[in-house]
Amino acid sequence: MARKLPRKDVVIVGLGWTGSIMAYEIAGAGLDVVAIERGPWRNTATDFPPGYAADELRYRIRHELFLRPDQTTFTFRNKMSQTALPIRSWGAFMPPNGVGGGGVHWNAETWRFLPSDFVLRKHLTERYGANFLPEDMTIQDWGITYDELEPHYDRFEYLCGTSGQAGNVKGKIIEGGNPFEGPRSRPYPNPPQDQPFSPTLFAKAAHDLGYKPFPQPSGNMSRAYQNPLGVRLGPCTYCGFCEWFGCGNYSKASPQTTILPALIRKPNFSARDNSEVVRIDLDGTGKRATGVTFVDTDGNEWEQPADLVVLSAYTIFNVQLLLLSGIGKPYDAQANTGVIGRNFTHQTTSDVVSFFDPAKFVFNPFIASGAIGTCIDEFNGDNFDHGPHGFVGGGYMGQVQTNGRPIETTPVPPGTPLWGAQWKKAVKENYQSALKPGTGVHGSMYSYRDVYVDLDPTYKDRFGRPLARITMDFHDNEIKQNKFLTDKFAEIFQAMGARQVHKEYRKGPYDITKYQTTHLCGGAIMGTDPATSALNRYLQSWDVPNLFVLGASAFPQNAGYNPTGTVAALAYWAADAIHGKYLKNPGQLING
Amino acid sequence: MRRRSFLLSLAASLVSTTSLSRAALIHDRVPWAPHPNSAPEMERLGPWQFFTADEARAMEAIVDRIIPPDPETPGGKEAGCAVFIDRQLKGGYGANEGLYTLGPYIKGAKEQGPQSQLSHAELYRKGLAGLDTFCRSSHGGKPFAELSTDEQDAALKKVEAGEAKFDGVDGQGFFSALLKDVPEGFFSDPIHGGNRDMVGWKMIGFPGIRYDYRDWVKRHNERYPYPPVSIAGRADWTPKNRER
Numbered sequence: 022m023a024r025k026l027p028r029k030d031v032v033i034v035g036l037g038w039t040g041s042i043m044a045y046e047i048a049g050a051g052l053d054v055v056a057i058e059r060g061p062w063r064n065t066a067t068d069f070p071p072g073y074a075a076d077e078l079r080y081r082i083r084h085e086l087f088l089r090p091d092q093t094t095f096t097f098r099n100k101m102s103q104t105a106l107p108i109r110s111w112g113a114f115m116p117p118n119g120v121g122g123g124g125v126h127w128n129a130e131t132w133r134f135l136p137s138d139f140v141l142r143k144h145l146t147e148r149y150g151a152n153f154l155p156e157d158m159t160i161q162d163w164g165i166t167y168d169e170l171e172p173h174y175d176r177f178e179y180l181c182g183t184s185g186q187a188g189n190v191k192g193k194i195i196e197g198g199n200p201f202e203g204p205r206s207r208p209y210p211n212p213p214q215d216q217p218f219s220p221t222l223f224a225k226a227a228h229d230l231g232y233k234p235f236p237q238p239s240g241n242m243s244r245a246y247q248n249p250l251g252v253r254l255g256p257c258t259y260c261g262f263c264e265w266f267g268c269g270n271y272s273k274a275s276p277q278t279t280i281l282p283a284l285i286r287k288p289n290f291s292a293r294d295n296s297e298v299v300r301i302d303l304d305g306t307g308k309r310a311t312g313v314t315f316v317d318t319d320g321n322e323w324e325q326p327a328d329l330v331v332l333s334a335y336t337i338f339n340v341q342l343l344l345l346s347g348i349g350k351p352y353d354a355q356a357n358t359g360v361i362g363r364n365f366t367h368q369t370t371s372d373v374v375s376f377f378d379p380a381k382f383v384f385n386p387f388i389a390s391g392a393i394g395t396c397i398d399e400f401n402g403d404n405f406d407h408g409p410h411g412f413v414g415g416g417y418m419g420q421v422q423t424n425g426r427p428i429e430t431t432p433v434p435p436g437t438p439l440w441g442a443q444w445k446k447a448v449k450e451n452y453q454s455a456l457k458p459g460t461g462v463h464g465s466m467y468s469y470r471d472v473y474v475d476l477d478p479t480y481k482d483r484f485g486r487p488l489a490r491i492t493m494d495f496h497d498n499e500i501k502q503n504k505f506l507t508d509k510f511a512e513i514f515q516a517m518g519a520r521q522v523h524k525e526y527r528k529g530p531y532d533i534t535k536y537q538t539t540h541l542c543g544g545a546i547m548g549t550d551p552a553t554s555a556l557n558r559y560l561q562s563w564d565v566p567n568l569f570v571l572g573a574s575a576f577p578q579n580a581g582y583n584p585t586g587t588v589a590a591l592a593y594w595a596a597d598a599i600h601g602k603y604l605k606n607p608g609q610l611i612n613g
Numbered sequence: 614m615r616r617r618s619f620l621l622s623l624a625a626s627l628v629s630t631t632s633l634s635r636a637a638l639i640h641d642r643v644p645w646a647p648h649p650n651s652a653p654e655m656e657r658l659g660p661w662q663f664f665t666a667d668e669a670r671a672m673e674a675i676v677d678r679i680i681p682p683d684p685e686t687p688g689g690k691e692a693g694c695a696v697f698i699d700r701q702l703k704g705g706y707g708a709n710e711g712l713y714t715l716g717p718y719i720k721g722a723k724e725q726g727p728q729s730q731l732s733h734a735e736l737y738r739k740g741l742a743g744l745d746t747f748c749r750s751s752h753g754g755k756p757f758a759e760l761s762t763d764e765q766d767a768a769l770k771k772v773e774a775g776e777a778k779f780d781g782v783d784g785q786g787f788f789s790a791l792l793k794d795v796p797e798g799f800f801s802d803p804i805h806g807g808n809r810d811m812v813g814w815k816m817i818g819f820p821g822i823r824y825d826y827r828d829w830v831k832r833h834n835e836r837y838p839y840p841p842v843s844i845a846g847r848a849d850w851t852p853k854n855r856e857r
């Protein structure tokens with residue numbers, strides 16, 4: 022039997038990026054807030070000090086900072102006709118765990134989506150006609166515009182100290198920035214990071230080919246920075262142990278380095294770590310959440326009553342908790358009804374590995390950071406005419422030098438044996454003069470009727486609850502998109518003077534064993550119609566109005582950028598709605 | 614749990630309520646303890662912890678074929694790759710710790726990921742036995758370790774190609790594990806028992822965990838000149854006469 026804790030005004034499920042943002046914002050409104058986090062508390066000095074943070078085996082290969090599949094995992098299949106099988110060890114994506122969530126070990130590539138991304142169906146149908154879209158593609162508009170979100174993007178960038186070069190300030194195009202970005206109200210808080218050799222070569226080649234290269238917006242600090250909450254970050258030292266690792270220098274924007282030190286001092290905030298929320302509790306009507314039930318690491322079950330529940334457990338855990346709690350109508354792909362689990366997406370990525378003459382090129386690939394590099398945006402979203410190409414969507418692409426860690430990044434030319442003397446020689450010869458971008462082609466994945474999440478009929482978690490089941494495959498549209506983008510990307514490496522350029526196209530079927538990104542999106546999407554969305558435009562549940570669901574689960578489809586800029590902006594947007602609208606008159610905010 | 618970390622966590626639970634593994638209520642201040650929560654353990658030389666003497670002989674021969682010695686750089690054996698794998702198999706990796714192990718076990722499409730019921734430790738135990746059986750039957754009773762290096766290469770190629778059938782274990786699966794684990798032993802931090810004297814890092818020019826390249830980021834196309842550093846420091850930081 023669950024023991025009952027004293028009631029709180031707000032309970033937050035998951036203390037990662039969105040949970041931290043929301044906790045800070047509503048604790049600021051004077052409400053009594055508790056955050057419940059599945060994993061441990063984590064801190065720079067005690068958990069990833071520079072003396073041992075740079076352990077490739079421990080953190081990259083054994084992924085020590087991540088969730089363990091024996092705690093919970095998912096089942097996976099490509100097609101509805103297959104039997105889904107459990108993901109026994111992580112591959113295609115790597116679910117975060119612990120205070121700070123994905124913010125602890127992300128790269129901090131900090132993007133905004135394009136204005137047209139938010140009105141995607143409308144925009145594409147107007148430009149190309151409805152027949153241009155594949156029949157089973159289920160893309161939707163978000164119910165929000167870029168202009169509405171702009172102030173919230175800005176807040177996140179200033180929270181993080183994002184290092185970058187603006188390309189469009191209030192409509193004025195700025196040389197050296199991304200000319201395709203939506204208008205921003207002011208420049209980035211910090212200048213771009215210094216670039217190592219390879220991104221500067223990429224920039225020159227891209228420029229010569231007629232593109233407009235720019236430094237990737239990065240949450241790795243180009244200089245010391247104090248954010249509006251009074252929290253200070255130190256300059257990034259290009260340590261090259263960034264993605265997958267905690268930063269030992271307080272130089273990577275994360276909840277730890279931007280929010281938590283200020284949040285924890287608020288007397289009306291508390292957090293519980295090592296406690297997994299197992300369901301959102303509802304009252305007899307099923308229309309009102311009464312709080313959550315969680316289990317701590319000693320196996321004790323607790324009930325935390327609250328007036329307002331904020332679900333911020335990361336995309337797929339959000340969807341899983343909604344399904345397990347019986348909130349919203351589960352999506353049925355056969356019947357094409359229901360909403361929870363619908364429009365699930367990931368990212369369409371690929372890479373180009375190129376080999377340069379070792380006598381002429383020394384790249385020092387280990388001088389790196391999670392988000393450092395140069396990109397172009399000519400082939401993202403609808404920045405180019407798709408008419409002749411027969412697909413929609415796109416992505417940014419760039420020479421992003423994330424690491425030269427030798428287990429992961431010792432590329433050898435195709436055709437080299439996988440072991441033995443020749444392999445060893447090729448590793449040695451090419452280490453300094455090969456380029457394998459940490460982020461290469463970063464393409465969109467649009468939504469389809471047969472790509473979704475539901476509950477698995479067979480496999481259970483350690484509590485005996487059904488695992489969430491992922492049904493996902495690449496569709497022709499994304500395969501074509503990727504071929505087009507990868508070819509364009511490869512041309513740039515050719516122009517940089519590579520003597521061999523190897524294209525690693527993304528091909529179907531979707532492979533759960535190959536890491537792509539941890540940018541899962543959708544499954545509890547926002548929109549304007551309760552028949553096709555789980556949340557209204559304020560990320561409030563249509564079914565249970567005292568529940569807000571934060572995270573990329575709200576994306577109706579995924580764009581050709583990393584998600585967290587948009588995820589965080591939406592969290593601020595929802596917090597504003599709670600402040601400005603919900604608290605004054607708790608209830609359904611739309612037609613309420 | 615190893616003795617040291619057991620004592621540490623015992624101490625932590627006595628002095629504070631924020632030991633990493635127990636649920637805690639955090640309020641008013643960031644949980645803080647004046648020591649690392651998760652300091653690394655250093656693997657030391659010494660007897661084999663997982664492999665039997667015969668298995669160890671075979672493993673040392675295998676790692677030297679996967680990464681053979683050459684005039685400039687030692688091979689897998691001297692670099693400690695077999696010791697690395699031994700320590701890994703004795704630990705959580707060997708036991709498939711943290712992986713999802715509930716049934717039913719069904720063979721699916723390769724895109725659905727590994728569905729084997731064997732732990733990594735069992736995979737090596739059976740794989741090494743299978744390799745020796747295969748070699749004995751084709752080489753007049755000689756196990757893998759006693760073959761010439763050419764014969765060893767030929768035998769491994771057969772395993773790689775799936776032409777050598779093992780009993781009770783997928784030989785190709787075993788070989789894929791070797792292709793992952795042996796280079797990890799060559800390139801991971803020496804505290805894990807391989808990459809002895811940082812030979813793997815020196816071979817390619819990787820500076821290890823130096824962590825700060827602000828002075829070099831803008832020095833384009835110039836070779837980084839400083840030698841590598843590991844989590845355990847560097848041999849030349851320890852004066853010779855104090856080495857034991």
Ligand SMILES: Cc1cc2nc3c(=O)[nH]c(=O)nc-3n(C[C@H](O)[C@H](O)[C@H](O)COP(=O)(O)OP(=O)(O)OC[C@H]3O[C@@H](n4cnc5c(N)ncnc54)[C@H](O)[C@@H]3O)c2cc1C
Pocket residue numbers: 034035036037038039040057058059060115116117118119120121122123124126127128129130131132264265296297298299333334335336338342391392539540571572573583584585586588
């Ligand atoms: C290796 C890696 C690199 C990445 N790089 C980038 C990048 O460069 N740019 C970018 O934009 N994005 C990147 N991402 C994605 C980014 O981390 C996420 O978009 C972001 O963290 C999402 O924020 P969130 O609040 O939705 O989830 P998270 O930050 O993951 O927080 C969710 C929290 O909820 C907790 N939780 C889950 N279930 C429960 C439960 N049942 N009970 C209690 N707590 C629970 C989790 O433990 C976690 O702490 C990366 C991700 C990874 C893994």
Ligand code: SF4
Pocket residue numbers: 240241242256257258259260261262263264266267268269270271272273389390391
């Ligand atoms: S690359 Fe920079 S931001 Fe990333 S972990 Fe290293 S020092 Fe921190």
